[in-house]
Amino acid sequence: MTAANLEAMYQEIILDHYKNPHGKGLRDPFEAEVHHVNPTCGDEITLRVHVAGDKIEDISYDALGCSISQASASVLNDLVVGKTVDEAMVIHEEFLRLMQGKGQVEPDEDVLEDGIAFAGVAKFPARIKCALLSWMAWKDATAKTLAEEK
Amino acid sequence: MKGLLPDLDLVRKDFPILERTFDGGETPLVYLDSANTSQKPQIVIDTMVDHLERHNANIARAMHHLGAEATEAFEGARDIVARFLGAPERDEVIFTKNASEGLNLVANTVPLAAGEVVVTTEMEHHSNIVPWQIATQRTGATLKWFGLTDDGQLDLSNIDELITPATKIVALTWVSNMLGTVNPVAEIARKAHEVSALVVIDASQAAPVLPINLSAMPEEERPDFLVFTGHKVVGPTGIGVLWGRRAALEALPPFLGGGEMIATVTMEKSTYAPIPHKFEAGTPPIAEAVGLGAALEYLMHVGMENIHAHEQAITAYALERLASVPGVTVLGPADAAQRGGAISFELDGVHPHDVAQVLDSKGVAIRAGHHCAKPAHQRFGVQASNRMSSYLYTTPAEIDALVEGLEYVRSFFKLDQ
Ligand SMILES: Cc1ncc(COP(=O)(O)O)c(C=O)c1O
Numbered sequence: 001m002t003a004a005n006l007e008a009m010y011q012e013i014i015l016d017h018y019k020n021p022h023g024k025g026l027r028d029p030f031e032a033e034v035h036h037v038n039p040t041c042g043d044e045i046t047l048r049v050h051v052a053g054d055k056i057e058d059i060s061y062d063a064l065g066c067s068i069s070q071a072s073a074s075v076l077n078d079l080v081v082g083k084t085v086d087e088a089m090v091i092h093e094e095f096l097r098l099m100q101g102k103g104q105v106e107p108d109e110d111v112l113e114d115g116i117a118f119a120g121v122a123k124f125p126a127r128i129k130c131a132l133l134s135w136m137a138w139k140d141a142t143a144k145t146l147a148e149e150k
Numbered sequence: 151m152k153g154l155l156p157d158l159d160l161v162r163k164d165f166p167i168l169e170r171t172f173d174g175g176e177t178p179l180v181y182l183d184s185a186n187t188s189q190k191p192q193i194v195i196d197t198m199v200d201h202l203e204r205h206n207a208n209i210a211r212a213m214h215h216l217g218a219e220a221t222e223a224f225e226g227a228r229d230i231v232a233r234f235l236g237a238p239e240r241d242e243v244i245f246t247k248n249a250s251e252g253l254n255l256v257a258n259t260v261p262l263a264a265g266e267v268v269v270t271t272e273m274e275h276h277s278n279i280v281p282w283q284i285a286t287q288r289t290g291a292t293l294k295w296f297g298l299t300d301d302g303q304l305d306l307s308n309i310d311e312l313i314t315p316a317t318k319i320v321a322l323t324w325v326s327n328m329l330g331t332v333n334p335v336a337e338i339a340r341k342a343h344e345v346s347a348l349v350v351i352d353a354s355q356a357a358p359v360l361p362i363n364l365s366a367m368p369e370e371e372r373p374d375f376l377v378f379t380g381h382k383v384v385g386p387t388g389i390g391v392l393w394g395r396r397a398a399l400e401a402l403p404p405f406l407g408g409g410e411m412i413a414t415v416t417m418e419k420s421t422y423a424p425i426p427h428k429f430e431a432g433t434p435p436i437a438e439a440v441g442l443g444a445a446l447e448y449l450m451h452v453g454m455e456n457i458h459a460h461e462q463a464i465t466a467y468a469l470e471r472l473a474s475v476p477g478v479t480v481l482g483p484a485d486a487a488q489r490g491g492a493i494s495f496e497l498d499g500v501h502p503h504d505v506a507q508v509l510d511s512k513g514v515a516i517r518a519g520h521h522c523a524k525p526a527h528q529r530f531g532v533q534a535s536n537r538m539s540s541y542l543y544t545t546p547a548e549i550d551a552l553v554e555g556l557e558y559v560r561s562f563f564k565l566d567q
Contacts, residue, residue, distance in 0.1 A: 003511055005511070006507070006508060006511040006562075009507070010504075010508075010562070015563070040519065041502075041503060041518065041519040041520070041534060042519055042520040042524065042527070042533055042534050043503075043533075043534075044533070064533045065501060065503075065533075066501035066502070066503035066504050067500075067501060067503075067504045067563075068503070068504075070501075124507075127503070127507070130503065
């Protein structure tokens, strides 16, 4: 990978989120807690969701991993807390579309905000899982929360 | 630098991939991931191509010229492996797909029962852990572990509690793929044999760099089984070796059933071929075995003693240079004389993935992660690490490139601000 690609991947926004992650730490109350691992590299996240009615009141997490996986958990927290589950799923879909787009997808900044900084990561197949780790954990936890309610 | 291969330039020319560059020729490859897989010399590539172009046929059953040539090439490769290991008998050499398959073969066939014990170590590759977990779960036997000391050696202080008359198997790595530690396999084998336990040695990281001579080992210290994998000894992927003492192999039931491994088959029952064929069901990876033969000939031609000396010189230099980088902590023994060519390290403040990614932009290829040795990482309280690993083609200048790369990583992530 070239120096230009490297800069594209490690956007300032990503490094900022890495150094000062938003919403990190495990908190109460929560309805579901999940633990996800990236088996190839061992990155790990424990993530809790607190949903009241259909609103996501909190996402709290404890994560070990690279700058990409850590920054992505921080961005997830920014984007999704305060939204309804349906709104959050739309954001999740857009993030997934960006990450699976092999670097060819033009992300919707209105939906993804800081999340668009991950466009450079999408070009590196080995790192896509890092970016998606927290999002997959959140989706899993949310599904568990909804299943409990029923 | 003392110990380097005198013909290092010529050796490098044997490995075409070392000419690779990136970014339109600007960035030369610095390959420091040989513990993961080694690069291949031209002679291995040519031998495999020649086999496929001129001698290809199935072995052992084709009644024609090519069948005879292919069989001779395949069995010739077995002879070379036997010579490489100093094996007492060439028929004790079983071809497998890789080291993992060799370990699974033994773990699946060796008799175990509740109350019996398998002992392994905390520094094993997952390939020498998971098969034993499966085997002990299946049979009700117990899995026990040698722990590690803080400097990355096996902790032998409780060896008398671990190796007892209940112990049936002691399975350990000769050289650690994470810590680089060279284990005292002779001493442990002697101890295990006192209680008639079988000793299984994972030589995946040892075979590339240590001269091995099984015949020269006193019998009490010689393992009963030893595995290694072709792709780490400059050979191709898809081929590995299980060596076993004849009586130990003969005592095991077959692992896979199929063609080539039988003496006769009726609808009621089958009888099995003698070793090695008993454990080689189906058409084997023929061209790969032939390639492995060429690889081992190549290593023996360079000389395993010389390769070992080269590894130690490069490793000593790398340990010294890495110590000069602020924030770098090396895991495992500090003394190069006690290590193989893998050096795992942490860079304070930067996750190994990010280190590897930034180094890659400079053409420097290392491994980042848990190197399939999660228990060993856990032992040292690290979730992931960086690992550089050298081989007979590694130059001191490549170590310098790594160190420069690490300085660049530090500036990229603004560690001094
Ligand atoms: C010590 C050790 N054991 C076993 C293996 C497994 O080798 P393979 O994947 O070729 O079966 C490796 C290589 O990754 C290793 O380093």
